Amino acid sequence: MKKVFIISLLVSGLAMLSFTNYKNKPIEQSNQAAIQVPANVQVALDKSCTMCHNDASKNLKGKTKLSFDKLLSADGYPSPKKMAKFLEIADEVKNNSMPPKGFLEKNPDKALTETEKSAIIAWAQSEAKKLGAK
Numbered sequence: 001m002k003k004v005f006i007i008s009l010l011v012s013g014l015a016m017l018s019f020t021n022y023k024n025k026p027i028e029q030s031n032q033a034a035i036q037v038p039a040n041v042q043v044a045l046d047k048s049c050t051m052c053h054n055d056a057s058k059n060l061k062g063k064t065k066l067s068f069d070k071l072l073s074a075d076g077y078p079s080p081k082k083m084a085k086f087l088e089i090a091d092e093v094k095n096n097s098m099p100p101k102g103f104l105e106k107n108p109d110k111a112l113t114e115t116e117k118s119a120i121i122a123w124a125q126s127e128a129k130k131l132g133a134k
Contacts, residue, residue, distance in 0.1 A: 044116035083131035
């Protein structure tokens with residue numbers, strides 16, 4: 001009788017220990033670092049992009065499509081999404097889709113120069129490659 005009692009205590013204890021370890025597993029932390037932005041690129045982004053593409057923007061469409069706050073932070077978008085966003089930034093700027101024409105008609109001073117476009121494209125492509133883009 002004592003053996004049955006001891007065995008059932010051991011089994012119960014092991015079951016509780018297993019359950020406790022499962023419940024207390026740490027959430028997998030991101031090993032991503034915050035993205036560093038060269039000064040010339042940051043100036044261009046601040047001039048033409050971040051007013052619509054940030055978490056506090058009133059432009060719901062812009063901040064939903066891309067948030068530089070999430071893109072540049074270590075705990076923002078997951079790596080595969082970051083890579084896709086960087087590739088999209090490079091394509092949008094290269095194709096003159098961003099900033100949009102309607103925005104530039106109202107704010108011609110926000111247009112990117114060719115030098116700024118080249119800098120943003122090179123930076124975005126470089127960051128995408130660091131995240132695994134080919």
